[in-house]
Amino acid sequence: MAVMMYWEAIRRAQDEELARDPMVIVMGEDVGVAGGTYKATKGLYEKYGAERVIDTPISENGFTGLGIGASFIGVRPIIEIMSVNFAWLAMDQIFNSAAKVRYMSGGQLEAPVVIRSPGGTAHQLGAQHSARMEKVFMGVAGLRVVTPSNPRQAYGLVKSAVRCNDPVFINEHELMYNMKGEVPDEEYFHPLEGSEVARQGRDVTLFGYNISVHWCLEAAEFLASHHGIDCEVVDLYSLSPLDRAGIKASVSKTHRAIIAEEAEAPVGVGSEVMAIINEECFFELDAAPVRVSARNVPIPYNHRLEKAAIPGAKDVVHAVLKMFGKQ
Amino acid sequence: MTPADKKRVLREMLFARRFEERCYEAYVERKIGGFLHLYPGQEACAFGVMEAARPGHDYVITGYRDHVHAIKCGADPKAVMAELYGKETGSSKGRGGSMHIFDVEHHFMGGYALVGGPFPLAAGIAKGLKMKGSDAISICFLGDAANNQGTFHESLNMAKVWNLPVLYVCENNLYGIGTRIDRSTAVIDQYKRVSGYDIPAAQTDGQDIEKVYEAAKIAVDHVRSGKGPYFLELMTYRYRGHSMSDSNAYRPKDEERMWSKRDPIIMLRDRLIEAKQITLDDYKAMDTAVLEEIENEIIKFAEASPEPSVDELEKYVLADNDPYVRGGKH
Numbered sequence: 001m002a003v004m005m006y007w008e009a010i011r012r013a014q015d016e017e018l019a020r021d022p023m024v025i026v027m028g029e030d031v032g033v034a035g036g037t038y039k040a041t042k043g044l045y046e047k048y049g050a051e052r053v054i055d056t057p058i059s060e061n062g063f064t065g066l067g068i069g070a071s072f073i074g075v076r077p078i079i080e081i082m083s084v085n086f087a088w089l090a091m092d093q094i095f096n097s098a099a100k101v102r103y104m105s106g107g108q109l110e111a112p113v114v115i116r117s118p119g120g121t122a123h124q125l126g127a128q129h130s131a132r133m134e135k136v137f138m139g140v141a142g143l144r145v146v147t148p149s150n151p152r153q154a155y156g157l158v159k160s161a162v163r164c165n166d167p168v169f170i171n172e173h174e175l176m177y178n179m180k181g182e183v184p185d186e187e188y189f190h191p192l193e194g195s196e197v198a199r200q201g202r203d204v205t206l207f208g209y210n211i212s213v214h215w216c217l218e219a220a221e222f223l224a225s226h227h228g229i230d231c232e233v234v235d236l237y238s239l240s241p242l243d244r245a246g247i248k249a250s251v252s253k254t255h256r257a258i259i260a261e262e263a264e265a266p267v268g269v270g271s272e273v274m275a276i277i278n279e280e281c282f283f284e285l286d287a288a289p290v291r292v293s294a295r296n297v298p299i300p301y302n303h304r305l306e307k308a309a310i311p312g313a314k315d316v317v318h319a320v321l322k323m324f325g326k327q
Numbered sequence: 328m329t330p331a332d333k334k335r336v337l338r339e340m341l342f343a344r345r346f347e348e349r350c351y352e353a354y355v356e357r358k359i360g361g362f363l364h365l366y367p368g369q370e371a372c373a374f375g376v377m378e379a380a381r382p383g384h385d386y387v388i389t390g391y392r393d394h395v396h397a398i399k400c401g402a403d404p405k406a407v408m409a410e411l412y413g414k415e416t417g418s419s420k421g422r423g424g425s426m427h428i429f430d431v432e433h434h435f436m437g438g439y440a441l442v443g444g445p446f447p448l449a450a451g452i453a454k455g456l457k458m459k460g461s462d463a464i465s466i467c468f469l470g471d472a473a474n475n476q477g478t479f480h481e482s483l484n485m486a487k488v489w490n491l492p493v494l495y496v497c498e499n500n501l502y503g504i505g506t507r508i509d510r511s512t513a514v515i516d517q518y519k520r521v522s523g524y525d526i527p528a529a530q531t532d533g534q535d536i537e538k539v540y541e542a543a544k545i546a547v548d549h550v551r552s553g554k555g556p557y558f559l560e561l562m563t564y565r566y567r568g569h570s571m572s573d574s575n576a577y578r579p580k581d582e583e584r585m586w587s588k589r590d591p592i593i594m595l596r597d598r599l600i601e602a603k604q605i606t607l608d609d610y611k612a613m614d615t616a617v618l619e620e621i622e623n624e625i626i627k628f629a630e631a632s633p634e635p636s637v638d639e640l641e642k643y644v645l646a647d648n649d650p651y652v653r654g655g656k657h
């Protein structure tokens with residue numbers, strides 16, 4: 001196992017896939033000569049050339065649509081959208097073309113594209129650069145949505161996404177590219193569906209995905225050492241489809257659930273997980289499930305307001321203590 | 328421009344340059360956060376066009392490189408700096424930040440962070456001005472790479488079809504972040520892309536404020552006289568990286584040197600000195616005064632201003648007490 005950074009893991013996966021299959025291409029703004037805004041394509045332009053590592057114009061709907069069209073006849077594009085905030089502009093092609101073409105052609109066509117994009121609130125980037133859009137993507141049939149919480153998942157999910165014949169949206173995070181973690185030395189394909197138990201526990205399940213997995217793990221350590229509460233942490237790396245069986249199994253064991261999400265509560269991961277709990281294991285519950293979510297505001301620039309708008313490990317701790325009547 | 332105008336604009340441009348350089352320092356000191364895009368090198372664009380237009384009266388909209396445009400429209404530099412500091416006294420009350428300077432009182436309709444977003448907004452403002460019978464025009468400043476968004480073409484088409492009073496100013500600095508224009512764009516000369524819409528278009532040297540002014544005068548007069556949209560391309564260069572997080576490593580050094588010899592402020596200064604309108608000492612005194620103003624008034628104000636209260640996090644999300652929220656008889 002080598003320790004590498006999240007961006008290095010993504011770079012390695014893309015490098016391997018480009019080397020293996022001449023139909024794999026990488027495209028996006030500044031992915032070529034500049035090596036990618038977050039270095040995820042560093043050195044690939046030099047290695048594979050301008051025909052396969054493509055610097056695009058600032059035409060998100062255009063180049064995403066072009067990638068989708070190429071995928072119709074056998075190209076395997078990995079499209080990097082510099083930030084999810086810019087993916088709004090490509091929604092038409094992602095939703096109306098990629099997600100629907102298999103269905104509306106009665107299975108004749110498919111769009112095996114990978115769309116990678118970082119979301120999340122970084123530091124003071126303001127309202128138009130702080131979107132968390134996973135909830136928008138996961139609501140559309142025909143599209144897979146995964147969101148790696150560590151370098152191992154990042155590597156393995158990119159690998160599987162490139163090979164999978166469905167369109168896959170990979171929701172990354174601007175603050176996680178430099179995170180370090182172990183990645184297997186041999187080739188590794190992470191499942192596109194399912195969930196992972198990131199920490200075993202008995203008393204309550206903390207559901208997280210992407211960055212919020214880390215809040216949950218931090219909260220779990222604190223609650224174990226300071227309050228004797230044993231939290232299970234479930235990593236929902238697949239947001240579409242969500243792992244109904246995994247959610248049910250953990251809640252049936254702990255009988256309590258808290259969902260931590262960086263996005264605003266309405267129509268979100270939290271509301272969806274709650275609905276699944278309701279449908280799958282309502283009678284297992286010892287307490288009403290709780291969401292830890294962002295405040296429902298455009299993200300402010302001011303650092304204090306920004307901090308107040310976005311939850312973190314502390315908020316997860318508070319939610320657990322409240323659930324256990326300790327606060 | 329009269330000699331007095333030129334002297335005034337020289338000071339204004341110098342002020343803008345020093346203001347931006349001070350922002351750089353404040354960013355390094357971590358007083359300013361987020362993304363910060365600075366304007367040095369391109370000053371003659373905003374100033375030349377706005378000298379030909381009516382600042383505070385005409386409506387201006389732009390992207391994220393917006394501080395100087397706002398100030399030229401009449402925004403108080405203290406409020407702009409306070410915004411960068413995230414303070415309650417900032418032009419957007421600390422909620423917006425560098426990429427979202429707004430001063431609606433002075434008809435500065437904002438800085439927007441999504442490339443290409445302002446094109447249709449500018450056309451919409453022009454539509455509103457036309458409906459109101461106003462003699463103000465709508466002016467949209469954007470970069471070269473923004474023209475690769477569909478909104479560019481969609482907006483030009485609508486502006487022409489509906490004969491809207493909008494002036495599109497393209498500040499062509501040859502790069503979109505690290506990508507040189509010829510690698511992303513079919514033609515370097517952006518004005519050529521407009522011919523398909525039968526909109527008059529011109530290109531001029533964006534480093535020479537007198538040339539910008541002359542070209543902008545024709546453009547502004549055209550739009551104001553009701554003849555519809557106009558496209559003005561200004562060839563320019565930014566002296567710093569795209570933003571503070573840009574290494575700026577992708578530009579050839581001799582290209583940078585060539586453009587630094589065409590500094591819009593130095594060019595105007597030397598011309599005024601040659602014409603004996605000012606002396607080098609006058610210029611130096613001007614610079615000292617500008618630096619003092621920035622330090623003693625603007626930075627002090629930003630530093631001393633209060634931060635917004637966390638209790639007001641949800642203010643401005645929706646209208647306060649809108650009577651129709653509850654329906655009933657009105």
Ligand SMILES: Cc1ncc(C[n+]2csc(CCOP(=O)(O)OP(=O)(O)O)c2C)c(N)n1
Nearest residue numbers: 058086440441442470471472473502503504
């Ligand atoms: C829709 C969208 N895509 C990508 C970006 C990232 N981005 C910000 S500025 C920029 C380059 C824009 O270049 P140009 O229009 O020439 O303006 P300049 O910065 O050179 O003034 C890019 C790609 C963005 N902000 N919005």
Ligand SMILES: [Mg+2]
Nearest residue numbers: 470471502503
């Ligand atoms: Mg540019």
